[in-house]
Amino acid sequence: MPHLGDATRGRILFGGDYNPEQWPEEIWHEDVRLMRDAGVNSVTLGVFSWSRLEPEPGAREFGWLDTLMDLLHAAGIGVVLATPTSSPPPWMGRLHPETLPRTEDGRVEWWGGRQHFSHSSAAYRRYAAAITEDLAARYGGHPALTMWHINNEYCTFDHGDEAAAAFRRWLRERYRTLDALNTAWGTAFWSQGYDTWDGVLPPRTPHYLKNPTQVLDFRRFTSDMLLECYRAERDIVARHTPHLPVTTNFMPLWIGQDAWRWAEEEDVVSVDLYPDPRDPFGAQYAAMVQDLTRSQARGPWMLMEQAAGPVNWRGVNHPKPRGMNRLWSLQAVARGADAVCYFQWRQSRQGAEKFHSGMVSHAGEEGRTFQEVKQLGADLAKLGPHAADRHITAEVAVLHDWHAWWAGAQDARPSTEVDLPAVLTAWHRALWENNLTADFAHPEHDLSGYRMVLVPQLYALTDAAIDNLLGYVRGGGVLVCGFLTGVADEDDRVRDGGMDARLRELFGIRVLHEWWPLDPGETVETDGFHGTLWSEELEPAADARVETVYRRGELEGMPAVLRRDRAWYLSTLPEPDALRTLLARIAAEAGVRPVLEGLPPGVEAVRRGDLLFLLHHGREPVTVVLAGAHHDLLTGTTVTDEITLGRYGVAVLRP
Structure with missing residues (x-):
């Protein structure tokens, strides 16, 4: 089975979502120059490109993607190619309204945003399979291709009629008989007993409280239906490129997926992570998500998305203070990440996420954000040969x-x-x-x-x-x-x-x-x-x-x-x-000891293999006492007995 190491080859992947269809072609060459300057070695293409690839049913416009694949390969930048199936084109909802999901009170979720698809829709699945098949056939042999990324942040619920029929099929497979379903759901309460499968519906809006086990099973069903969609596309690309790993990106601790079960179906487990820079425990939240993702992966994992600066979806969207982006990125490496990526490469000028930061912000290459990205790229290049594919042992x-x-x-x-x-x-x-x-x-x-x-x-x-x-x-x-x-x-x-x-x-x-x-x-x-x-x-x-x-x-x-x-x-x-x-x-x-004793407040210590990561989550300098001499991979210096960490400072020490 392919795994993340097949794509990293002793290095840490560094880059992010690249959406060049938002920009004229002359910008593409500028992007590649800046990517090389920043040490970017991997970009994700095509996540939201369905309408560009298939502007009308059955049409295919791959020329622009051909150009980009060739351009990136010539620059030594690998491509994680995405299937674009998280955001169907408007024509699909217009011609096939059954592909649009419905809320529990029957409202249609229309096109104009994203994730507007019914996981149970036969039409949606047919179109998704077709575009995936053509992408895999065209680019499966391209030398730039290093990995597949299926869909994006699977997160849709659907209470519509096609989903209701699929729910009934799922329930019949689980319970076999109506008597077993009635027993499991406790339908003796409130006169809810079912005499026919046709009477069973998703938990739509009731007069009062819903049946709890019906809701529980609907969550299980939703996770399974989305997983079916993922597996269908995964199997297509795996047939064309059995040697390449496949992933889809989790949202951290999202309630809609049984992520333990999903992780078993992925070659690479990846996650999107957006702690609030104003949260005094943002780093701890990030560490928790990183530990969970590493555990699902049973080894190295991929940070698929993070923000280089502010996001756009909080009530107040704060930028990251100087040094925090580097600190939090290296924290992910400390806790097992072999890929550090962002949404997105270049900050958009239009659309719903134009105020979501990019590796290249609106300030351009002279801006602080890009300058810090360059520093991080240099740090990751130093760490890659020593940290990549190393495991973490926990008691x-x-x-x-x-x-x-x-x-x-x-x-x-x-x-x-x-x-x-x-x-x-x-x-x-x-x-x-x-x-x-x-x-x-x-x-x-x-x-x-x-x-x-x-x-x-x-x-x-x-x-x-x-x-x-x-x-x-x-x-x-x-x-x-x-x-x-x-x-x-x-x-x-x-x-x-x-x-x-x-x-x-x-x-x-x-x-x-x-x-x-x-x-x-x-x-x-x-x-x-x-x-x-x-x-x-x-x-x-x-x-x-x-x-x-x-x-x-x-x-x-x-x-x-x-x-x-x-x-x-x-x-x-x-x-x-x-x-x-x-x-x-x-x-x-129980005999469990801290990674390092006597640390100053705000200093996090993690061992990855034989490397000791020290991460300082404060602004004032602190001194950490060490036992003996260590080589700091980031500075190239040897430290003995103690080391001083400055504002948001990081040291990666090898004995």
């Missing part, structure tokens, strides 16, 4: 599952304040601030290689996942679990006792009497910290060890944190400092 795993998220992120729950990505971020932040490198894993993955496994929250768990957690602890692992875990099964059926009995025994919970969610801004006091978001009325088992109890109020004297042997349970979300301290203590007991 901690954080568990995440899209199906558990889908089941827990619905209406009519105990608290709308509980947001899984926020909880996940809080737990990962505690690890990040402790410089404890973590992988992510699915709850049914093999966990035996980790000393400590964290479950920030997994509302719904299969029996196989629960057995896996029990086996992990029996095998000597340390398990730390957050609230609202193991509440439901895979059909969103609440388990007896409000939490699976096997998990209650594991953690030393005799009875879970009640959930006590907290109001926005409310905290609950314990004898060690303040808890946020949630609390629980627990009765511990006789052999459980109560680590922390609630103080005051209805829960006074009841356990907030308890453990039974190597299994810990947190019935609230401790405030950040407390969670960081608690997880550091548990990690130390």
Whole structure:
């Protein structure tokens, strides 16, 4: 199977989305000059080019793309060629209105934007296959081609009639009989029982609340339908170029895709990453996404998109301060990226994203953005031979599952304040601030290689996942679990006792009497910290060890944190400092040590192979104490015993 290394060949890919159809041809030659000046070695072509390639049904205009492929190859720049199927031309929606998706209340999503296609539409799939086939046949042998990029940010939902028919087929495959569907969906509630498959619809707008398991299955169905679209195009290009890797770009922690399953279908796992430069924890959010993507890839991965400066879709779009673009890009390399790319190469002058930055901004080559891009290109060229294809070893795993998220992120729950990505971020932040490198894993993955496994929250768990957690602890692992875990099964059926009995025994919970969610801004006091978001009325088992109890109020004297042997349970979300301290203590007991001890605040340390990356997320200089002499690959100097990092400074050290 091809992989990212087939495209990198001991270097780090550097470049971004290139949309030359927005510019006259004379600009193309200027672009190539600037790309070479910046050290760009890879560009992605064709992501939004469908109407240019197929201006009317069946027509093909490849001449402009021929010119660009040849031009880039002559300059030594590789091409990641995209199938343009994320944005169909207007003629498709006009001639085939069934290709347009519909919202849950029946509104049509018209052309004029992007991602305006129904994943279930036979017409859309036919046109997508045809343009993909012709692209692969024409360019499969072109020497510039290094990789395929299918579609872009798969993110469409469709509640229309063609999707409804596909949903019914999907459900029949899953359940076989209406009795099984009625049982899984709990249709005895509110007189929802189905007597014919024709009566089953997507979860369209109801008078009141939707059936939760119907919504859960519709999310599963949507992920599967989009995956079918991806696989159809992937198989076409793979038939023409079996030696070239294929990818499609994830959006980070997007709710619409089961990314564990999708990653298994990709040769290269890639992600788009846009932390807010004004967010004081933007770097931690980026690290979390990078750890998740690396774990999905099981090795090196591709940063497909980031911003060289401001984006255009926040309420207030701030630029990146001087040095931050380099810092965050090298952070991605530290956490396993073998490709650092942007949306986009040249900032657009028209269209909806004309205020989204590019590697070449409106200020041109003299602008700060491009000058910083040049510096980054030089840095990546130095690192490529040493860092590319190196792996990262982690002793901690954080568990995440899209199906558990889908089941827990619905209406009519105990608290709308509980947001899984926020909880996940809080737990990962505690690890990040402790410089404890973590992988992510699915709850049914093999966990035996980790000393400590964290479950920030997994509302719904299969029996196989629960057995896996029990086996992990029996095998000597340390398990730390957050609230609202193991509440439901895979059909969103609440388990007896409000939490699976096997998990209650594991953690030393005799009875879970009640959930006590907290109001926005409310905290609950314990004898060690303040808890946020949630609390629980627990009765511990006789052999459980109560680590922390609630103080005051209805829960006074009841356990907030308890453990039974190597299994810990947190019935609230401790405030950040407390969670960081608690997880550091548990990690130390499990034999997990930070990458580097005694780091100044704001300095992140990551080991990739034998390289030590030091990333300073502050503006004032700091000094990091080292053991012995190291060679800094970025400066070419040898440092002994200590190194000073300036504003947003980075060092990449080799013993």
